[in-house]
Amino acid sequence: MAKQAQLLATNDFCHRPHDIAVEALAALKPRVSLTTIEWSTTRRVVRKPDGTKTDWSPTRSKALLPIMVAHDNPAVREIIVPKPSRIGGTMIAENFAAKCLDNGPSWDVMWYLAGPNEVTSYADRVLRPLMEDHFPGRLPKAGTDGNTKTLKRVGSQTFELMVMSKTTTTNRQAGYIVFDEPDSYGKAWRSNFLEQGRQRQSDLGTDRKIYACAHPDVGWSGGIAAAWILSTQGIYVFRCPKCGTHGSPYPTKHWPDVPRFRLSYEKAEEGTPVDQRLALAGRTAAIACPHGCELGELERGQMIDDGAYMHKGQVLDVEAGIIGEVEENETWGFWVHVLMSGQVPLSSLARQLEGALEHKERTGKNDKLKQVLVRTFGEAFESEADLTGIDAAALRRRTAALARPSSAEDEGVVDFPMGFVPRQVRFITASVDPGHRKADVLLRGWDLERRSWLIDRFTIRQRKHADGMMRDIDLLNVQDDWHVLDAVIDRLVPIQNRPGEALPVAVMMIDSGDGNITHKAYEYCRRMAGRKWGAWPRVRPLKGMAGKRPHLGIKPTWLSVDDDGKKIDPPVPLHIAGVDGLKDDLFGNDDGAGFLLIDDGSPGQIYFASDFPQAGYDELFREPKIEGTYVRNGAQETIDLLAYTECGRLLLKPDREDIDWAGGKLPPWAKPVSLKPKGGDHADAGRDDAPAKPVPAAPKRTAWDAMNRNGPR
Numbered sequence: 001m002a003k004q005a006q007l008l009a010t011n012d013f014c015h016r017p018h019d020i021a022v023e024a025l026a027a028l029k030p031r032v033s034l035t036t037i038e039w040s041t042t043r044r045v046v047r048k049p050d051g052t053k054t055d056w057s058p059t060r061s062k063a064l065l066p067i068m069v070a071h072d073n074p075a076v077r078e079i080i081v082p083k084p085s086r087i088g089g090t091m092i093a094e095n096f097a098a099k100c101l102d103n104g105p106s107w108d109v110m111w112y113l114a115g116p117n118e119v120t121s122y123a124d125r126v127l128r129p130l131m132e133d134h135f136p137g138r139l140p141k142a143g144t145d146g147n148t149k150t151l152k153r154v155g156s157q158t159f160e161l162m163v164m165s166k167t168t169t170t171n172r173q174a175g176y177i178v179f180d181e182p183d184s185y186g187k188a189w190r191s192n193f194l195e196q197g198r199q200r201q202s203d204l205g206t207d208r209k210i211y212a213c214a215h216p217d218v219g220w221s222g223g224i225a226a227a228w229i230l231s232t233q234g235i236y237v238f239r240c241p242k243c244g245t246h247g248s249p250y251p252t253k254h255w256p257d258v259p260r261f262r263l264s265y266e267k268a269e270e271g272t273p274v275d276q277r278l279a280l281a282g283r284t285a286a287i288a289c290p291h292g293c294e295l296g297e298l299e300r301g302q303m304i305d306d307g308a309y310m311h312k313g314q315v316l317d318v319e320a321g322i323i324g325e326v327e328e329n330e331t332w333g334f335w336v337h338v339l340m341s342g343q344v345p346l347s348s349l350a351r352q353l354e355g356a357l358e359h360k361e362r363t364g365k366n367d368k369l370k371q372v373l374v375r376t377f378g379e380a381f382e383s384e385a386d387l388t389g390i391d392a393a394a395l396r397r398r399t400a401a402l403a404r405p406s407s408a409e410d411e412g413v414v415d416f417p418m419g420f421v422p423r424q425v426r427f428i429t430a431s432v433d434p435g436h437r438k439a440d441v442l443l444r445g446w447d448l449e450r451r452s453w454l455i456d457r458f459t460i461r462q463r464k465h466a467d468g469m470m471r472d473i474d475l476l477n478v479q480d481d482w483h484v485l486d487a488v489i490d491r492l493v494p495i496q497n498r499p500g501e502a503l504p505v506a507v508m509m510i511d512s513g514d515g516n517i518t519h520k521a522y523e524y525c526r527r528m529a530g531r532k533w534g535a536w537p538r539v540r541p542l543k544g545m546a547g548k549r550p551h552l553g554i555k556p557t558w559l560s561v562d563d564d565g566k567k568i569d570p571p572v573p574l575h576i577a578g579v580d581g582l583k584d585d586l587f588g589n590d591d592g593a594g595f596l597l598i599d600d601g602s603p604g605q606i607y608f609a610s611d612f613p614q615a616g617y618d619e620l621f622r623e624p625k626i627e628g629t630y631v632r633n634g635a636q637e638t639i640d641l642l643a644y645t646e647c648g649r650l651l652l653k654p655d656r657e658d659i660d661w662a663g664g665k666l667p668p669w670a671k672p673v674s675l676k677p678k679g680g681d682h683a684d685a686g687r688d689d690a691p692a693k694p695v696p697a698a699p700k701r702t703a704w705d706a707m708n709r710n711g712p713r
Contacts, residue, residue: 034103036068040095043102045133053133056095061088062305063236063340071096071209076332078194080231081213082224083336084378087343089213093178094126096211098134100176101154105207107175109159110200112168112193114184119161122180123149127161164189169196175204179212183223191222194230194331216380219624220253221633225380229254231333232311236340237322238303240289246321247290248310249339250379253621256393258316259290261303261339265350274358278351285350287339290318301342309334338377352376390597392617398599399608418456418609420496421445421503425453426661427670429648430488430508431641434517436476437461441488442641443505446649448661449603450595455493456609457616457638460484475517482524485510489531489539492673500676505538506669507648511640512541512574522559522572529570533668540651542575542644546630549578551585552650575647582643583623583630596620606642 034042037058044056058065064087070076071092083089097109113119131139131152138154140146146153150161162168164185177200182193189196193212201208214224235248238261247259266284268277287295287303295303310316313327338344356369373381403415416422425445433440443456462470463484473481485508492502512521521541528539540556556573586606588594598605608617619638623630652669659667 032103034099036071036092036096036099037065039099039103040068043134044095044098046091047129047133056091061341061343063307063336064088064092066309067092067334068095070332070334071211074206075330077206077208077330078197078210078231078332079212080194080224080228080331080333081211081336082216082228082333082378082380083213084338084341084344085215085375087336087338087341087378089336090180093180093211093213094130096209097159097176097178098130101157101159102134105175106157107207107209108157108173109176109178110172110174111159111161111178111180112164112182112185113161113180114186115163118181118184119150119163123161127152127159131159164193169200173200173203175201175208177201177208177210179210179214181214182212182227183214183217190218191226194227215375215378217374219380221631227331228333228335231331232313232326232329234309234311234332234334236307236335236337237310237316238289238307239321240291240293240295241299241302242293242295243289243291244319245289245291245293246316246318248316249287250335250337250377252335252380253391253393255310255316256391256396258310259318261290261295262288263339263346263349263353264288264294265354274355277358278354281350281354282347285346287346297342297346300339300346304340304342307340336378344376349376391621392614395596395608395617395620396614399610399612402607403610414453414607415610416453416455416496418611419493420609421455421493422453422496422607423498424451425455425495425503427506427652427654427667428455428493428503429645429652430491430505431644431648432485432488432508432510433637433640433644434475434482434510434514434521436516437472437474439473439475439485440637440641441485442638442645443488443491443493444642444645445493445503446654448654450649451601451603451605451607452595452645453607454609454612454616454642457613457641475520479520479523482520482527485524485539486528489528492675494675495672498672500674501672502675503672504669506533506652508539509542509575509644509648509651510539511544511644513543522568522574525572526568526570529572537573538669540573540575540648542577542647544577544579544640544643546580547578549576549581551578551581552576552647575651577643577647579640579643580630582646583625583639585646586620586639586642587625 040056041058046054046056048054067079067081067089070079081089081092093111097111100107100109111122113122127150131154135152135154140153145151146158152159158174160174164179164182177197179193179197182190184190185193194210197210197212201210212224212227216223216225219225220229233252233254235251235255235258237246237248237258239246240261245259247261248255249261251258251260264286265281268280272280287300289295308322310322311326311332312329314322314324317323338349352372356372359368360366370381373379399414414422421428422445424447426447428443428445430441430443439460441456441458441460442454445453445455461472463473463481464470473484475481489505489508491505493505495501495503510521510525512518525537525539525541529537531538553576556575558571559574560568560571584594586594586596588597595604595606615635616638619634619636620642622634622636623632623639625631652667654670659665
């Protein structure tokens with residue numbers, strides 16, 4: 001007791017009254033409100049893997065600063081950030097979460113990760129050091145309810161790490177919710193995490209914030225990329241320091257008219273050892289601006305510092321830059337690409353990309369390539385078509401470029417409107433994709449080397465009845481409505497620059513695969529048995545099947561009885577199409593590039609009418625091949641129609657020896673006919689072909705035609 005009294009007398013166990021007063025006064029003072037950038041710059045301590053500490057610096061990546069500013073914008077409730085790995089996207093959320101606990105707003109923080117291993121790892125690597133470095137002495141005793149491994153309480157606020165699951169998304173709410181790598185969540189959560197967050201904050205009104213960041217592993221069909229589509233769709237805009245052109249390192253398919261800055265490097269000759277290929281790629285790596293200027297690391301840093309995000313409502317002028325105001329939206333998106341982050345050198349990016357391409361060439365597998373593009377570059381990868389730069393906008397630009405002659409006698413000009421046959425076309429095939437209340441139609445012209453011209457693409461939705469009224473068709477229940485297709489097989493398509501001449505439709509393939517309308521399709525084909533080339537039916541049903549199989553079955557199945565066992569007379573030939581192989585022809589596979597990628601006039605190139613509908617272009621890219629399987633991602637009828645017109649070409653066998661194309665002895669399905677009253681009879685031609693019936697006169701155009709020619713919708 002005497003010793004303790006002596007210690008008390010020397011003030012070793014007592015605070016000076018002055019010190020107690022100073023501490024109390026500091027607690028009573030109102031705290032100074034700081035922006036997220038100000039708090040991060042002045043108070044954030046970053047602990048490195050080796051345990052050393054450093055201050056957070058805004059120069060780490062200036063392209064991330066607008067995302068931090070959005071955290072302070074009261075009009076922004078949700079922030080969506082697709083990104084590559086290791087560029088600081090998660091640290092943005094750490095900074096704001098710590099600011100909430102230290103400086104306000106006074107929100108609880110809920111942080112969702114994919115699984116228990118991720119939670120444990122993050123708790124050890126990030127949460128524990130974050131609390132030790134910023135809130136010493138402000139946490140409850142370790143191991144108590146307010147200071148566990150995954151939950152930390154600072155004053156009245158909590159910071160909790162959780163696995164994304166049913167139990168953690170009920171009976172909880174927080175002002176700040178972070179969805180960390182949602183593309184790695186289970187299937188039940190990866191595409192609706194944003195809705196889950198909104199439900200957790202439904203009682204908070206506008207006083208809330210959601211932040212989601214991930215590399216886009218799922219692609220456009222879900223996850224972070226699908227959430228970004230619902231946002232302001234922000235992309236970063238560079239200005240070339242050499243030529244002044246504006247563009248984006250990754251405009252995505254949702255900004256099709258924005259020019260792109262790309263990683264560029266010299267390709268080694270075929271057969272070069274892989275180590276030399278990688279060395280050459282790294283040595284010559286640069287960024288190529290849309291006009292071809294080569295930009296190094298110095299220019300890259302300048303473009304990052306001077307760049308800005310462009311959002312929906314704004315437009316890009318290639319010279320003036322971003323123009324306009326962001327349209328109102330409480331969900332803001334910021335797509336971050338690796339070229340926007342100077343932390344990864346261009347030489348390293350080139351070596352990684354070339355290594356992945358070499359792996360693909362050697363093994364035929366794109367797994368490594370996908371990882372590099374998604375995680376290193378931050379790009380949405382769904383199929384190898386993403387590598388080609390071919391998309392709906394690129395095809396439109398190609399069509400426009402082909403229509404512009406470089407000289408008065410340029411033979412390479414391809415400029416034809418829908419409803420006309422270009423001079424190179426020798427015959428036409430048609431395909432129909434029927435639905436319940438519509439029928440999508442494509443007419444495709446061919447030469448003898450598989451070049452093709454998309455002559456028409458439209459959707460039929462109505463039929464004129466005997467009382468003169470136009471009514472919606474019902475192909476599921478009304479058999480007579482199928483006769484709207486008569487106008488397709490009977491159609492004569494005028495030949496461009498040859499007045500009075502036209503080509504008939506050689507064959508019409510009808511997709512009967514929809515089980516709801518299959519037998520209606522068969523019955524229509526039976527009724528159309530009179531449309532023949534000799535004994536050869538011109539209207540044929542077809543059923544597409546996935547998997548490895550021939551493009552078209554060698555022999556059709558002749559349907560002679562219906563489901564009730566009643567005889568069908570005449571029998572109907574049903575063809576089986578290998579749709580995967582047909583689509584590979586369009587988009588390419590390990591055996592070579594697809595026809596849609598050919599742009600130099602080589603055999604197989606596909607040309608589009610100058611007024612081909614925008615929806616038709618878009619539909620071509622809504623069924624990506626993911627892990628070897630075509631996955632539908634929206635309306636994609638034009639893809640199927642292209643495949644089925646190829647089936648029609650295969651049935652016609654234009655390469656057979658008994659057709660004298662050069663000598664002018666043409667089969668009736670390829671012989672031009674006159675649109676004049678007394679012309680147009682078909683001549684004998686071909687091994688199995690006989691004289692065709694007279695081709696009906698071209699139907700008179702009506703308002704109904706205009707109504708049904710608005711293209712796919």
